[in-house]
Amino acid sequence: MIDLEAALRLLAGAGVEFIVVGGVAARAHGSTHLTNDLDLLYSRTPENIRRIASALAPYSPYLRGAPPGLPFRWDAETIARGLNFTLTTSFGDLDLLGEITGGGSYERLLPESALIDAFGVRVRCLALEPLIRVKRAAGRPKDFEVIAELEALKDERDNPKDSPAPQS
């Protein structure tokens, strides 16, 4: 579970360069699938790494699934030496990705992202077509349903049907 409002406000407010990818990006595009973590593709520039380290430090980042008590130190050096981090934080589960399968780095996917406004901040989100490509490239059977839904969303967006809005 992740408090998206807190996470996005924190990171955008700290000037961190990132692109929302994964299940939350799918949800932003209209997917109905449930996801419990926030996947972010982040820029690996030294300045951005410093910003991430500093912004997240007060929120107890720790390696998700690792036994408690490991000598894990959250700082810019640790981030620079690693690449992808699956973290627990006090606002929820956060995956910080330096690269993603089928998509590459932040800089590679930056032109394939769109700006979205949510919770009073403006953040970058991977656009629908590259999101489908990335999910396809990952090749995980568990993603088949999500990919099918994303492709259906693309169909609906590109060829909207004249159906009345559902009554709530």
Next chain:
Amino acid sequence: MSEAGFPHALPDATRGVDGPLPVDPVIEAYKKDVDRTLLRENLRRSVEERLRDLMRLQRFAEEWREAAKKTFG
């Protein structure tokens, strides 16, 4: 209003860059079971509404897990 007719469809920065997505027969089979009514409803919502809905669903799932744990151990 977006060109596609949904007010809150995100612009797709990559449309046409790498050409159309190739058809995958496995995905096509899964697409038959997608409930498009829900998708159309979501496309009419703002991005923030979609994300707030996700957080509500996460809370519900968490409460459900906790309740199940208390009941069934």
